[in-house]
Amino acid sequence: MHTRIAEIQSYLQHHDFSLAVRRILDASLDTADGTLLKEAIQVSQTYRQYKEGELPAAFFESANSLLSKINAVTERFAFQPARLVTASEIGKTYDSGYFSLEPISIQVNTGDILGVVGENGNGKTTLLRCMAGQLALSSGELDFPLLEHPDHYAIKHHVAFIPQRIPKWYGLLKDNLHFAAAIAGVTGEENTTMVDFMLERLDLTPYAHLTWNQISSGYRTRFEIARILLQKPRLLVLDEPLANLDINAQQSILTDLRFMAKSVHNPMGILLSSQQLHEVEKIADTVLLIKDGTCLFRTGEQEKTATAFVIELETTANRETLLQVLDGKGELQFNGGFYTITSSKLPAQEVLSTLVTGSIPITYFRDITHSTKRFL
Template sequence: MLTSRWTRLTDARRRLGDTELLRADTNALLVDILEMLDELERSVSTRDNHHLALLGAETIEAVPRKPYLEARNEARLLAKADKSKSDACECHHLQYGRRSLHGIFELHCDALSFRLGTVTAVIGANAAGKTTLLNLLAGELAPDRGFIRYPFDPTCQSWYEKKGRIAYVRQHPEPWKGRLIDNLRFESACHGRRGSSVQNDVDFVLHRLRLEPYAESNWLSLSGGYRTRFELARALLREPALLLLDEPLAHLDMDAAENFLQDVAELSAWPEQPVAVVISSQHVFEVEAIAHQVVLLRNGGAQSAQLATGGTFFELAADVEVQRLTQLLQRIGSVHQIDRRGVFRVALEGTHSTSHVLEALLTGGINIRYFRDITSSARRLM
């Protein structure tokens, strides 16, 4: 049975006396070891369908005639036909619950699917279960009932292989040790690249995410936003089929958030390697702009957000009493509902243009500080 690259690296680190996997001065050495091991596999003699490769004083293993990584990559190329039309992840009748100091938390969903080449936005109030859902999709948590399928690659038979194609960028990532570029090179080598292809792929993600000026920096010198971008760069080097992003906009200003989301949208639709992106965020309007699907978490349920037709919905901040606001709006239509949650959230029956609503308010002498039409936004469901 072919010993995994990780097992060989662990054995090599034990022999070298290195106990810190991510220590910068050992990354380059471990990459060199991987290259030597693969070269040894290629150079030994062939006998029938297998040959023996001596990988150390104590380790002898049987390897396929064709190097494993080449065979795996060829199989993936054959499986890419119509790949963008298939699902990366499917959830069926999920139920998950836990008990905490704040009571019992429950999350359930009947059916959700995440298609390759698309972006799914997961929205909901604080503590609604957004991170819990991402942990379930990543395999970090096991559902109490139901199941999750990952049909993105028929060549991935075991959970270990499928897990390797799932990348998870957490809101609070663990610190990196050493130079950032060394960490990226090591990540690239651990996922099958050798020689010049390691640096080529690292250079590509650095350029694509505009991180080249920071490649020689260390983790502590970065802002929260750039740490998130470097985590995204490392995730992309894994060639994921499913990319999970937990609150990636939390540390970004408006311009940086817009650039980040545009990058995510373009990267998800790579023709040769489409990715199903699932992004959780409190920034509803921003993530909606790039999302093909919006999943709303509310009252313990996770479901695709479907907006009913009919009606006009908007948010409004103004110095006005509810009674006066209702009187003004009734001049243009029936007021279905007015809630005040820091700002007024108004629902009118019928279809009304933004200019029509604003004209009625301004004519009535209302000083408007904020106005947004949310008729086409999942924000109106929250």
């Protein structure tokens, strides 16, 4: 049995039904078989119908039957990463001169997620808009090796940009999705299937017949993602996609993006900016920290150069007690909410062990040695 199928069956066995259904949908899409996709949509609809109560046996039967069918064609799951976009020393200086993005080089492959973090007004959106071809570069160049004759229209056709403030949609939400799929060349019955799939995949089916004004800002973000994904972009650029989402939705969307990036059906690169450092770090292959228009830190490369262990701590104990327990093996900083302990001697596990031994009440603990958080 293919590991992906085994994984999904494990989710089902451990009652992680929501995740299992989403992964079934992904797997059926990757088979590129319309019949299997429709069956997966049916499984998802059944789950949605009964998710508040007890799931019927028919759900498990159809899910397992579908998984068997998918397992028979798992040779289609082969994923080959390809170089998608290379930005060489791209920089941007606005005419007004009030802000300048210093030259940055980035490479995004299909299946990659690149996170851009940083405080407000430091150049995250400028970098994203440059990468999306929306802003003219002051220096450097962008290369899209997958596009044969990349004129600007073709680039924008393949690069989707979701701004933080999503422009209003008009008409029924479902019509917008059908339209998005149709203009990307997904027509006829395939269009209907793909829209139904995307609605189920992002758990939007109950809202499909509503209008923009009838849904919350969180759902607007999800609908926008659904619309963009139906246009099958090669590179998806999202500016603060988590800003309007609740904590559960943030986790769910980030996990979905992780899976979708590596989709065999439409593998893509994802570039996203966010203030949610930890959430982004969890799913991103590379994280860039931008400060004052300069790339201050890049995970994967500079993290090896960390000279000290850094942890974040929330506790009811006071500074004196903490200093006493640490016994000079670490420096302590307090920002009003958290303590930051920097130690060149004790790794995070040992700091935790020392604190527990010293009977320090810990309500929150995070190792940020390799996180961009330590620069903020």
